[in-house]
Amino acid sequence: MKVVLSWLKEFVDIDLNLEELARTLTMAGLEVEEIQLVGLPMPPAERHEFHYSGLTWEPDKIVVARIDEVMPHPNADRLVLCRLHDGQQEHIVLTGAPNLFEYKGKGPLPQPLKVAYAKEGARIYDGHQPGQVLTTLKRAKIRGVESYSMVCSEKELGISEEHEGIIILDPDAPTGMPLVEYMGDAVLDVSILPSMARCASILGVAREVAALTGKPLRLPRATLPATGESILGKASIQITEPEYNPRFVLGLIRNVRIQPSPYRVQLRLRLAGMRPINNIVDATNYVMLEIGEPLHAFDYQALVRRAQGNPPTIITRRARPGETLTTLDGVERKLDDFTVLVCDTAGALSIAGVMGGAETEVTEQTTDVLLEGASWNFINIRKTVAAQKLNSEAAYRFSRGVHPALAPEGVKLGLERMALWSGGEIAADLIDAYPVPHKDPQVDLTAAEIRRALGIPLSLDEAENLLSRLGFTCQIEGDVLHVQTPPHRLDIGEGLVGKADLIEEIARLYGFDRIPARRLADPLPSLQEDPNLAPTDKVRDALVRLGLQEVITYRMTTPEREHRLYLDDAPERNAPYLTLANPISLDRSVMRRSLLASVMEIAERNTRLRERLALFEIGPVFLPVEGQPRPDEDWRVALVLTGTRQPPAWDRKEATPMDFYDFKGILEGLLEALHIPDVTFRAAQTSTFHPGKCAEALSGDRVLGVFGELHPKVKEHFDFGPAPVLAGDFSLKALLESMPVAYEVGAVPAFPPVLEDLAVVVDESIPAARVEEVLRQGGGKLLTAVRLFDIYRGEQIGAGKKSLAYRLTYQALDRTLTDKDATSIRQRIIRRLEQELGAKIRG
């Protein structure tokens, strides 16, 4: 909301400079986002906390001047020469302003025009360039006439974008007065919190300023300076649903003359961000900006015509099924059954609180104006605004709540302004339909309650003082403070909520900075931390220790993006997704089902940036479950490896790419770091991996996940280089469930081991794990380590065979093993290998 400083000062005296005022408002919850200078200088301050825009008018260079005569230019039709007096001397000033042409060649003006005059050397904005470009007025010859100064448009002075004509000030502007002194101003752009909707007006902000600075508030006097006949009998009101329309007030003014408002009024409207229309519409907007009550002006005679010459009846009701209305913006609108309409006996006139209809609006021909001030259910207005995608200054306020007490105030002030600016006669009395009067909550508060929430021992007297500054009526009775909410606020609740609302107001006015800081003194509750947190961190730590880079990716994707991870006919492509009803872009339409797909995208994007990538993420995937309201959020661990096995170095010429076993080694490292027991691997088939280079990892019977090299067909879906891409997708839950809380460790042996090498020739089809299993069974407890150090295939051992060479460690904890012991273990092992695997021992 744009708060015009001069307007604010009509309601409260302000000693603070702009910077201090902005800080005071900000620290009271009215955050000032920007300050626009309209002529005024920057306030003196060591450092400006706020952002300033706009133009400062130099007092000696930009002044109010008087045009006494507008004369034709000798060489140009589109230019005129003004005989102008700046209070000190007369000048001839050249201008092309079209709004002076009507005075051209009329001789000395009977009523001189007052204008904003910039002298030589003045700094103003260039009126002919887009945006705001500063320029300094210099002496020049235009079409043979010397020019060194100018009469200014609003654009040139930084007031608005208007630069078609020059500013014509009100006739009472004092010639020679520095313009900044006459109408210099500033506009504070204040962000209004939903809880402070009452501040969406100049008066609302003034009330806060008064409360914060202790200055008295000058309330606008809402009288009805009636000069005409009573409105009673000239119109009537029918409210059909008081719940939606608690109050409806009508006033009447007759014999108005539609014309532009005084310049100062137009200026204020512009500075507040509204467009001046005419004196009647401007009066409604002026009052809305001033006190926060939106008004609507009907052409009274148009209503009478619609009622066949009878006094019109204004009816408020909900829209009927299928009903439509063409609003002022020319759009025909289909109305919902919750839309409330203002109607007459002939039909709908406007969407209540949001926008008027075309037929009864005020026009150049209007003479009599029926003025509406109403109050509406804010939730209903909000729904209407959302459904119609229609907003207005009125709807902005009504959808946040406008107190019903403001309706008659607004109508009275509106009529008064109309009379002032259009010269009409105000009809006596108002018609005021108020079927369900609003009850302003009364809340009881104790010092103990204040202390309980804020931690400060505030006396009831102090609380009373703070609240009454905001307009609350307070009464202390024993140890209770009875607080009556003033009739302009809708944000104070009843009971417990009301107490909290008041305590907030007390704290806000007392100052958050004055409340002391304390370390939590309440007893510590029992500890029940998320049991998955620490073990999940262990998984993450282990992966980082293994040299992987963690990534965190977007959890929204598209099915098409994820499907790249699968072969074309894979069943995964038919899995259901959790779908966004309102995706913000086409490439983020569902919640992901695959964490690996997310990490794979990141690997793809980085693949040309590094020789080696080793990435992982721990995060959820979202799986819809039939018959279950919420989806499963299944946490996964996904890894992707590709590129060179070793880091590049200046003396290392070869760069071997990582393969399946590099991935498996990292996985083994991870499982070892997590102390996961009984780990085995078995070949697996999936829709993602190479059928011969894919395995499942298990702990006991529990599958931990699957990994392998990307299927060449799947790899084609991505933009990867020639190196194999290794990947794995593991269940975090399975990993965590397999991690022991405690595990046993063995003693460090005191006796030397016996080391022995054994080359075992077996059929190619026998997996290495099986050979090792038999080795261990044969070796028993004394065989403490088995390490495969070579695999050989060749003619010497025959086709279809492989030779696996193992380094075996025999070790006893209680003695040094003898050669005899070693031989006997070896023989047991060999016997077992021969029997179970048909193995032969080489060498």
Place this chain on the structure above:
Amino acid sequence: MDELQELERIRQEGLERLAEANDAASLEAWRVAYLGRNAPVMQVFSRLGQAPRELRPQIGQSANAVKQALEAAYQEKLEAVRRAALEEELTRQKLDVTLPGRRPFLGRYHIETQTMREILRIFTSMGFQVYSSPDIETDEYNFTYLNIPPHHPARDMWDTFYLTTPGLLLRTHTSPGQIHAMRQFAPEPVRVVLPGMCYRYEQAGARKDIQFTQVELLAVGYDITFADLKGTLQDFADRIFGERLRTRLRPSYFPFTEPSAEMDVECVICHGKGCSVCKGSGWLEIMGCGMVHPVVLQHGGYDPAKFTGFAAGMGPGRIAMLRHAIQDIRSLYENDVRFLEQF
């Protein structure tokens, strides 16, 4: 007396020859020649029996002295030669120490994880327990239970992604976790910190993204006041920014807290002098906070007449941005390795 002269000659000759031996091989040859079994001094010993009896002690002593002298000289020379050889060897092995080292691959945590851990460590050390809740929420948990009924103007504060399943949405903040935690712990006091991913239906830009992590605090108990909120957040700010920066609480509005405030911290870059990061204000907004609204306490299962509480929420992404001068928040989830590897 001949033998004594002979010994003196042997000594002199030995030492002269030794001086000429300057490598391991010639030294070894010298050792064999002058201290070996057939060395002249050894021959003096073996001839000792032939010398006149009264001279034997003197010859024996002299021979011993010469042998010892030669041995000592040999040891000394041996050491010197070895030292020289070593020195030569070391000189030969001299490296260009400015050549780059061979680096192992360094694993790294994502910056958001690093920041999140730091935040959680601070709060857990204050007795807040980590509590997790789902990304997919119901309208009730995300809004209604937090005192944001349907069609309430406050709903404008959260642009929301809805799912095609009616009533489900992507949580816009971690606050629904407050309700989950309260309902789990009530009527016992609760002190939790809630981390998690949140989503907003917004046009992504340099300062906001459609997805971001949040950390939220909730303390509900018998004697928890605004003063405790201030103390807790001040302690946090001191620890996360590592120095005593000024902070301030500015009144604000959240439907689930009352009073509500924004916490500003003195700009970490310019220390309040005004710079581009704080847009000249000298302050950075780092979190929203306030006293838990009585309606929220009720929805959580607490009697607001007996219990009070505070809540606060912040974005680790934003804190990371401030501390590392990250220009665009979207870099966090774009995961360009050139960005990630800087942390």
